[in-house]
Amino acid sequence: MTHSTKANALREQGVEAVRQNSKQPHFSPKTSMAHTASVGLQHVSGEARIDSRVLAGHLGNKHQTVRELLTDYADDFRQLGILRFQTGEIRGRGQPERYALLNEDQAYLLLTYSRNTAKVRQLKVRLVQAFRQARQAQDLTQTEYLPTYHALHEEISALAAGSTNERFVHVNVNKLVNKAVGIEAGQRDRLDLPRRSLVVAAQFLASMAMRGATDRKDGYSKVKIALERLGVTLLEGGPHA
Known part of the structure; x- marks a missing residue:
């Protein structure tokens, strides 16, 4: 298997992992509604962005899976703007964690790698509203x-x-x-x-x-x-x- 073929296989595995995780019932309908009721945006140099950890939480995925997907498909995301990676602490552990601050288009692209479940559709609506208000x-x-x-x-x-x-x-x-x-x-x-x-x-x-x-x-x-x-x-x- 060539290096290129291996890379493509890993990318497809990352996409499938996000899809499969987004199918799992991590939240009850009531909890899901409360969790996605507001989407926190950050402003970086006058531009609204969303933390990849926040998106992972809304999707019910492990952030590591989302981060690996962003890394594997980095070239795709960079076509939509600067892909800003930051380093912060893992909540409750004090350990360094790498995360991304995504612009509006990058956030929507990430959601295209998830199955179009009710949870994902609801998150898309919340993102549209949040970025519009921004x-x-x-x-x-x-x-x-x-x-x-x-x-x-x-x-x-x-x-x-x-x-x-x-x-x-x-x-x-x-x-x-x-x-x-x-x-x-x-x-x-x-x-x-x-x-x-x-x-x-x-x-x-x-x-x-x-x-x-x-x-x-x-x-x-x-x-x-x-x-x-x-x-x-x-x-x-x-x-x-």
């Missing part, structure tokens, strides 16, 4: 979030110009925005579309409030009042009211 969030970031963010902080700079406390005004106004929409510091990059839209609205209101201020202290006070009103409105009606 694109919408990215569009919102470019067209609305960043412009309102910069407009707000330009107003702050104009009022606090020359003050040694200018940096703290920027930080404290950001805290007011976060509090108004119910998020913590560091969460903005991971917000879903509704919450990101609320941040845009809060930044716009804060910017408008700043424009009528006489100095940075007055500006902060006006922003605080405007955003407290927004926060009360959201608490009473909820973000989807």
Whole structure:
């Protein structure tokens, strides 16, 4: 058997292993629904990607099987973008584990190597929804979030110009925005579309409030009042009211 023939045989075995594993009832229907209810994406250099370990879990496969499939068919996956392998710890063991962060097309390609079971079809739907929302969030970031963010902080700079406390005004106004929409510091990059839209609205209101201020202290006070009103409105009606 030639080297090429052996390689092809190993690849086919990897595909069949994924197919066979995806047929096994690893989850009850109830557990499967809960497990695939949300698909966690990561953002790498502004691009939404999914961890191969997450996909393996949704498929009910061992991650080693999925990783070997990605390695065997690496050339196929690289035709759809950079195949990003990372090294992390195996959960609960502290041992190094190699995994891949797949883009949208690569994730769909991986699923083509699985039998089209109800579980796989459901995962495809979840992936379509997750990646679509990621694109919408990215569009919102470019067209609305960043412009309102910069407009707000330009107003702050104009009022606090020359003050040694200018940096703290920027930080404290950001805290007011976060509090108004119910998020913590560091969460903005991971917000879903509704919450990101609320941040845009809060930044716009804060910017408008700043424009009528006489100095940075007055500006902060006006922003605080405007955003407290927004926060009360959201608490009473909820973000989807």
